[in-house]
Amino acid sequence: MKEVLMGTENALRIETLEKSFFPGQGVGTAGKQLMVLSKISMSINEGEFVGLLGPSGCGKSTLLNIVAGFIQADKGLVLFQGLPVTRPSPERSVLFQDSVLFPWLTVKENIIYGLKNRKxxxxxxxxxxxxxxxxxxxxxxxxxxxxxLSGGMQQRAALARVLIMESPMLLMDEPFASLDAQTRMLMQQLLLDIEKEIRPTILMVTHDIEEALILSDRILIMGKLPGQIIHEVKVPFSRPRDLSMIGKSEFGKIKDELRRVLFDCKSSVCK
Ligand SMILES: Nc1ncnc2c1ncn2[C@@H]1O[C@H](COP(=O)(O)OP(=O)(O)O)[C@@H](O)[C@H]1O
Ligand SMILES: [Mg+2]
Incomplete structure (x- = not known):
């Protein structure tokens, strides 16, 4: 087993980030501004696993896409390893919910595609x-x-295609959301096992409180639009972990706390 200590250096640093969209430009509610992210500041240490929770539509994917370099923020700073993020980079790999494998390539050809491309x-x-x-x-x-392949196997192949690139940062947007409950549990255990070998810095968006708790070192919760980080929890369980942690009373306590924050947010405070 590879011994990896979590660094104290910030791999990712975000300061007072803002992002608005202008949906429906030219029709109906022509160009009405929708502020999606407001004054987001956060950082992720090297080797840290941060889970991002929040109600649907609060801007989680938008934030992840900005970190990936797919879209640009309007204001604020996004630094990866000290340098501004301006475009996508192999340094920051992304795994989506429905990461599509090339259907005309085999599992192996799909997985090695990026390395072959890199010659x-x-x-x-x-x-x-x-x-x-x-x-x-x-x-x-x-x-x-x-x-x-089954859906779970396809997602494992998609994960392999990302892991083989050995990017220092992995961005995941609800990567197991389309899998059935049992396959999802197997994927969570698989990710815990993989982390015994390699420890990239990870930012994972999920809407599943339990999943965030099982996998993360720290959990950030975003409130309703415009998305802001309204709560932060440090997950106290040491690694290596396995799914037996779900039965611990501490696990239940934090799960309740997170559920309460999310519920309050949906019902009143964060409108
Ligand atoms: N490209 C876009 N153009 C206009 N509005 C967008 C765009 N992308 C996202 N939005 C809006 O931003 C809000 C946040 O979306 P998103 O980041 O996908 O939320 P989440 O991932 O938390 O469910 C939503 O109201 C969505 O309609
Ligand atoms: Mg999303």
């Missing part, structure tokens, strides 16, 4: 592939096509 040496690609396919427990499925 890595054949032996290096082979070595990294073998390590990654083991991490996601898809050994033996190298020559299967995506449509021959």
């Amino acid at each position: 890595e040496k054949r032996e290096i690609i082979e070595e990294k592939y073998l390590r990654t396919i083991q991490l996601v427990e898809l050994n033996g499925f190298d020559h299967f096509y995506p449509k021959q």
